[in-house]
Amino acid sequence: MTTTPxxxxxxxxxxxxxxxxxxxxxxxxxxxxxxxxxxxxxIIFPTVLVLSIYLLFAGHDRAGGxxxxxxxxxxxxxxxxxxxxxMDDSAIVSMRPPVLIGMGLxxxxxxxxxxxxxxGELLETAIYKFTVPPLGEIKFVTSVLLDSGVYLLIVGVVLxxxxxxxxxxxxxxxxxxxxxx
Amino acid sequence: xxxxxxxxxxxxxxxxxxxxxxxxxxxxxxxxxxxAALLWVLAQAxxxxxGQTISETVEWAPLIGLQFAFRLDALALLMTILVAGLGxxxxxxxxxxxSRGGGDARRSAxxxxxxxxxxxxxxxxxxxxxxxxxWELTTICSFLLVGQAGLSRESRRSALQALMITSLGGLVMLxxxxxxxxxxxxxxxxxxxxxPPGGAAAVVAAxxxxxxxxxxxxQIPFHxxxxxxxxxxxxxxxxxxxxxxxxxxxxxxxxxxxxxxxVPEWKLAAIAFGLxxxxxxxxxxxxxxxxxxLLAYGTVSQLGFLMVLFGAxxxxxxxxxAAMLLAHGMFKATLFLVVGIIDHQAGTRDIRKLSGLxxxxxxxAVVATLGVASMAGLPPMLGFIxxxxxxxxxxxxxxxxxxxxxVLVLGSMLTVAYSLRMLWGAFADKPELPRTKAKKPSxxxxxxxxxxxxxxxxLGIGYPVADKxxxxxxxxxxxxxxxxxxxxxxxxxxxxxLSALAVTGGVALHLGRVQLTAARxxxxxPLDAQRGYERIMALLERVAVGxxxxxxxxxxxxxxxxxxxxxxxxxxxxxxxxxxxPDDLRAYDNLLQVPLALVVIVAAIxxxxxxxxxxxxxxVGVVGYGIGGLFIVDGGPDLALAQFLVExxxxxxxxxxxxxxxxxxxxxxxxKAWQAPKAVIAIAAxxxxxxxxxxxxxxxxxPPEASAAFIANAEKGAGATNVxxxxxxxxxAFDTVGEIAVLAIAATGVASLILASRHERRKRxxxxxxxxxxxxxxxxxxxxx
Numbered sequence: 001m002t003t004t005p006x007x008x009x010x011x012x013x014x015x016x017x018x019x020x021x022x023x024x025x026x027x028x029x030x031x032x033x034x035x036x037x038x039x040x041x042x043i044i045f046p047t048v049l050v051l052s053i054y055l056l057f058a059g060h061d062r063a064g065g066x067x068x069x070x071x072x073x074x075x076x077x078x079x080x081x082x083x084x085x086x087m088d089d090s091a092i093v094s095m096r097p098p099v100l101i102g103m104g105l106x107x108x109x110x111x112x113x114x115x116x117x118x119x120g121e122l123l124e125t126a127i128y129k130f131t132v133p134p135l136g137e138i139k140f141v142t143s144v145l146l147d148s149g150v151y152l153l154i155v156g157v158v159l160x161x162x163x164x165x166x167x168x169x170x171x172x173x174x175x176x177x178x179x180x181x
Numbered sequence: 182x183x184x185x186x187x188x189x190x191x192x193x194x195x196x197x198x199x200x201x202x203x204x205x206x207x208x209x210x211x212x213x214x215x216x217a218a219l220l221w222v223l224a225q226a227x228x229x230x231x232g233q234t235i236s237e238t239v240e241w242a243p244l245i246g247l248q249f250a251f252r253l254d255a256l257a258l259l260m261t262i263l264v265a266g267l268g269x270x271x272x273x274x275x276x277x278x279x280s281r282g283g284g285d286a287r288r289s290a291x292x293x294x295x296x297x298x299x300x301x302x303x304x305x306x307x308x309x310x311x312x313x314x315x316w317e318l319t320t321i322c323s324f325l326l327v328g329q330a331g332l333s334r335e336s337r338r339s340a341l342q343a344l345m346i347t348s349l350g351g352l353v354m355l356x357x358x359x360x361x362x363x364x365x366x367x368x369x370x371x372x373x374x375x376x377p378p379g380g381a382a383a384v385v386a387a388x389x390x391x392x393x394x395x396x397x398x399x400q401i402p403f404h405x406x407x408x409x410x411x412x413x414x415x416x417x418x419x420x421x422x423x424x425x426x427x428x429x430x431x432x433x434x435x436x437x438x439x440x441x442x443x444v445p446e447w448k449l450a451a452i453a454f455g456l457x458x459x460x461x462x463x464x465x466x467x468x469x470x471x472x473x474x475l476l477a478y479g480t481v482s483q484l485g486f487l488m489v490l491f492g493a494x495x496x497x498x499x500x501x502x503a504a505m506l507l508a509h510g511m512f513k514a515t516l517f518l519v520v521g522i523i524d525h526q527a528g529t530r531d532i533r534k535l536s537g538l539x540x541x542x543x544x545x546a547v548v549a550t551l552g553v554a555s556m557a558g559l560p561p562m563l564g565f566i567x568x569x570x571x572x573x574x575x576x577x578x579x580x581x582x583x584x585x586x587x588v589l590v591l592g593s594m595l596t597v598a599y600s601l602r603m604l605w606g607a608f609a610d611k612p613e614l615p616r617t618k619a620k621k622p623s624x625x626x627x628x629x630x631x632x633x634x635x636x637x638x639x640l641g642i643g644y645p646v647a648d649k650x651x652x653x654x655x656x657x658x659x660x661x662x663x664x665x666x667x668x669x670x671x672x673x674x675x676x677x678x679l680s681a682l683a684v685t686g687g688v689a690l691h692l693g694r695v696q697l698t699a700a701r702x703x704x705x706x707p708l709d710a711q712r713g714y715e716r717i718m719a720l721l722e723r724v725a726v727g728x729x730x731x732x733x734x735x736x737x738x739x740x741x742x743x744x745x746x747x748x749x750x751x752x753x754x755x756x757x758x759x760x761x762x763p764d765d766l767r768a769y770d771n772l773l774q775v776p777l778a779l780v781v782i783v784a785a786i787x788x789x790x791x792x793x794x795x796x797x798x799x800x801v802g803v804v805g806y807g808i809g810g811l812f813i814v815d816g817g818p819d820l821a822l823a824q825f826l827v828e829x830x831x832x833x834x835x836x837x838x839x840x841x842x843x844x845x846x847x848x849x850x851x852x853k854a855w856q857a858p859k860a861v862i863a864i865a866a867x868x869x870x871x872x873x874x875x876x877x878x879x880x881x882x883x884p885p886e887a888s889a890a891f892i893a894n895a896e897k898g899a900g901a902t903n904v905x906x907x908x909x910x911x912x913x914a915f916d917t918v919g920e921i922a923v924l925a926i927a928a929t930g931v932a933s934l935i936l937a938s939r940h941e942r943r944k945r946x947x948x949x950x951x952x953x954x955x956x957x958x959x960x961x962x963x964x965x966x
Binding site: 059060061062063064065066067068071072074075078082097098101102104105108109112122123125127139141143144146147149150153154156157158160161163164165166168169170171172173 | 818819822823826827829830833834837838840841899900901902903905906907909910911914915917918921922924925928929931932935936939
């Protein structure tokens with residue numbers, strides 16, 4: 001990651017990334033690495049995230065929804081964790097899981113109260129349809145807000161799981177080994 | 182009226198921010214709302230005393246008939262004068278008492294104001310449920326006030342004791358309210374008083390409500406929390422004891438007395454408990470060395486007195502009760518504030534250490550004398566007028582009434598005696614003691630202490646005002662031909678003689694205090710309420726430890742076994758009784774179901790045969806995916822998607838945990854011995870689940886109406902072609918919000934548990950040699966198998 005700017009990079013480093021691409025800057029112990037999995041994770045991770053967002057928005061008309069979308073996004077993070085290990089599980093999402101969970105809950109409840117401001121009832125949904133020239137007609141249902149809250153919350157729960165059961169136990173193992181040495 | 186209550190609470194909410202800058206500003210600001218309430222109430226006094234009432238209702242939950250109802254009548258007026266007037270006085274005084282900027286000051290200003298607001302709500306309330314809400318609010322406020330920062334063990338214990346006793350009493354009272362309200366068909370107190378309910382239900386309600394009133398007003402045998410609560414700072418004690426919290430019970434009896442005029446048990450219980458309380462409180466007060474404790478037992482005694490007067494439910498009794506209520510609030514506030522000043526300036530409130538304070542602080546002594554004179558019932562104080570009325574109230578009846586009067590005179594003797602003890606103890610020159618040094622108190626402390634004392638004498642001399650105040654309340658009772666009037670001079674009559682007797686007896690008791698204390702020490706101590714309370718609490722804790730220790734054994738198989746057995750016992754037995762195998766049972770609907778079912782069955786059998794943990798978990802995953810496949814075949818893609826995702830996640834979580842567990846299942850000898858019972862339970866539970874699945878799913882004959890409505894409205898109402906999603910985010914969105922809240926709490930809880938135990942382990946591993954790091958791991962294994 002720390003490539004010093006040289007005029008003529010050596011041929012061994014000519015395609016080294018100049019900035020963080022996806023994984024954190026930390027490298028696992030060589031013995032624990034599975035390069036193929038790491039590579040696959042790099043490619044698949046953003047794709048799965050996009051899929052999860054698609055699921056979130058498609059949920060209203062097809063299979064999907066905030067719950068499924070959140071779980072899919074969470075599993076993208078699981079994949080990253082499996083490939084990158086403890087150092088990677090929180091490298092890019094710098095938000096702590098409880099904050100994410102709280103944000104999800106806040107968004108969901110706020111969206112529940114929002115209709116009251118416009119004279120509606122608690123949790124009422126409104127449907128807006130408008131046309132954007134290249135895309136055609138777009139339908140926006142306000143319940144997507146509630147669904148996004150669910151989505152964020154689920155992602156937070158999965159990250160919490162990774163943080164506690166995943167990296168916490170891993171750190172324990174490391175500590176125990178270091179202690180025994 | 183609601184506005185005043187709300188303003189109190191809102192200002193209290195804002196006060197912590199002000200108190201951080203300046204506690205002085207906070208206390209003075211806090212004094213404004215009670216003062217405003219007092220002024221407003223006094224402005225309404227004219228019409229209210231002539232019989233008009235002001236009512237207000239605010240809908241709370243109209244669907245179930247809940248509302249906040251407020252009503253200003255003579256009794257509410259009387260109490261408001263005490264609550265708001267003394268509230269303002271105490272708040273100003275508190276500024277001089279607490280050290281500026283200290284934590285206690287910062288906490289007390291908003292809490293005292295909130296307390297005043299809750300008390301005001303209680304006083305105005307005209308609805309039983311409203312009464313209960315504010316009643317418990319005062320309980321909570323007093324818990325926080327008595328406990329303060331909870332630094333000392335004593336303050337924590339006293340606060341908890343007050344909370345336990347008064348809130349338990351409050352719950353009993355709520356039960357009484359419900360019985361009363363349901364019997365009469367209304368929870369409105371004014372309507373109840375107009376049409377009092379009768380019968381056995383009214384008796385039950387009366388007794389239940391009295392329990393609440395007794396706990397709050399520290400009647401025997403619930404009196405012990407009150408002296409214990411003396412650990413609170415003095416201004417708080419003054420407010421809790423003089424004006425509000427402890428008066429709430431007496432107030433409730435006064436408020437509901439017209440409702441229960443035809444219930445003899447109400448009157449009997451109130452008078453009997455009140456009399457005993459008056460004697461025991463007075464007797465205990467005679468032997469206290471701590472001035473505050475002395476006053477606290479004095480309050481217990483006076484509350485018993487008030488309970489008798491209001492419980493009697495007669496016109497004269499009500500007159501006397503109202504006058505004594507006012508008088509007690511005023512002199513008790515004065516005396517508490519005086520003791521606070523003594524404590525503050527002389528550094529002690531132990532009468533064995535105070536001497537010659539009367540010459541050191543003459544003004545304080547004058548104020549205290551005024552208060553004590555009213556407490557002892559000397560003319561021309563309000564206390565005297567009230568006591569005269571009290572003696573008159575029980576003179577007209579038969580022999581039982583005369584007995585009551587006799588006990589009242591005896592109680593008054595004790596009152597006079599401990600009044601003198603307080604005055605003598607605080608201010609007299611005691612030759613055997615060195616003279617106490619004390620700094621002069623500031624005017625900010627002295628004036629608030631003197632104001633209520635002055636009010637006591639002003640109302641005594643201006644007795645027509647007091648007569649009007651008390652008389653308006655007494656009108657709710659059955660009118661008498663020649664109503665009693667409060668006056669300083671009724672001529673030479675029996676009550677005057679009784680008053681004189683009480684005073685002389687009290688003086689004699691005080692003079693013989695040394696012999697009295699010696700005699701008391703020889704007496705056996707039959708029942709100590711405080712020790713009783715402590716025994717009960719200790720017993721509760723021991724039972725809790727025993728039950729928890731037997732139920733929470735820390736073995737997962739045991740927990741699982743208990744859960745499964747419960748499931749078998751309750752829904753399982755119901756299934757046995759009502760089971761009917763459906764006749765349209767088919768082997769399969771879709772050919773695809775057959776291989777999927779086979780996969781699930783084979784995987785389930787393989788789980789049983791597996792020896793490695795990882796294999797077992799993976800096979801459980803196969804079962805889950807197989808069931809997801811069945812969902813797809815049955816046409817539930819949403820369900821299948823969720824099933825697949827959750828299954829994957831569960832698998833990952835399992836694998837995370839399995840890293841720390843041994844690779845293979847190992848069985849200890851005890852586990853082997855339990856193998857057969859475990860197998861029986863497991864087979865029974867499995868059979869139950871599969872049978873239940875078949876029978877429950879066949880119980881439905883037609884598609885449910887709800888889902889038909891959902892399907893019909895999904896497109897139009899929620900703009901969704903996916904009905905499942907429309908249900909989740911629109912039709913049943915409220916459930917969704919609740920569910921994700923549960924999920925958030927559960928996830929946070931589990932994460933905290935794991936992180937906390939890890940933190941603990943890490944701390945331990947830094948302290949002890951690293952080898953012992955393995956111990957927690959071993960414990961984990963034991964938990965799993």
